Amino acid sequence: MNKRSGIESKKKIIDAAMAVFSTKGYAKANIREIAKAAGISVGGVYLYFRNKEELYKSLINSKMHYIGSRLEITAGSAESATEALSDFFKLHLENALKHKEFILLHIREHGFAFGVNEKRQFFRKQRTLIENIIQRGMRSGEFRKCNADHMAKMIMGSLRGIILSMALDDDVHITPKMLNEFVFNGLLTAGKRD
Template sequence: MKKNKPKYKQIIDAAVEVIAENGYHSSQVSKIAKKAGVADGTIYLYFKNKEDILVSLFQEKMGQFIERIQEETTSRQSAEEKLLKLIETHFEQLAADHHLAIVTQLELRQSNSELRQQINEVLKGYLNVIDEIVQEGVEEGLFRDNLDRRLVRQMIFGTMDETVTNWVMKEQRYNIVDQAKEVHSLFIHGLAHSKN
């Protein structure tokens, strides 16, 4: 398994930095190799091409992302708490790695349809976590039960995603984690049972 090879993580981390600083299209494999401190040829022992590096980078980082979000949310009792923890963790993880935030919010968007399909595959795991929280919220009576689950999932992920993109575009000049409670409040009230 290539992931267990010692230089795999080194190359992935170098790719995040190089792509964030130069943009995907201007990031030659040789630049990534130089940043990782490996020979150009070494990269091809792990990856087929630059596109494969981008997809692998996303798989690797999103895998860690989902793991952390699952850990953080399963330790919370209610769907309301889980949803807040999901938003906070999403924002915290990207705030902690500015290069990764640039890559996920900007560079991954410029890719071709085949690449986007592979990225969507990786995202499924994350969307499942959101689905589970929404389902719990419905069971607890926190959310109304006639919700279009697919739409709710898109709304939750899309809102967090756009909030982070906006923060990246503003050159991360404010603390995005401070916005988690406001975003959470919008979801909770928007999905709740109508009071009348």
């Protein structure tokens, strides 16, 4: 019965839950293990979270807000669309490395269970960000003419997939530079492009 500040305990639980949930997924994760990993009793978990679902949702939301806010802030301060998109990639890849386990959990349970709407919103927001950058790039002549909506969807999808690959496959590591080159230049030789 070590006395800890409530905030400290809550934080410990969140960290432990993150580890366990992302390793096992929501359904297979169990409270006993989370409690143990947090160095707290089973009942202790229920002091801070009403139930398993609440704990999970709280986890997802807080992390998503944290990441989301960081991504938003940096988007505006770029000089050109190219640079903005480049920054966007850089941030996402950095985040991917930093929150690898969250990414896994996030993707794994996406579309299932709860918090679906929050997740969908998160991705949609990111997509809108990209779309805006693309339109800016087309206006400034940096980017070729294309359907910004479609392009944004593809780029966001690609980013997601690349991040997923990095999280899942140990031998995949994509740097911002590589990603830039890929997205900006495409695969064809200059002369072959339409």
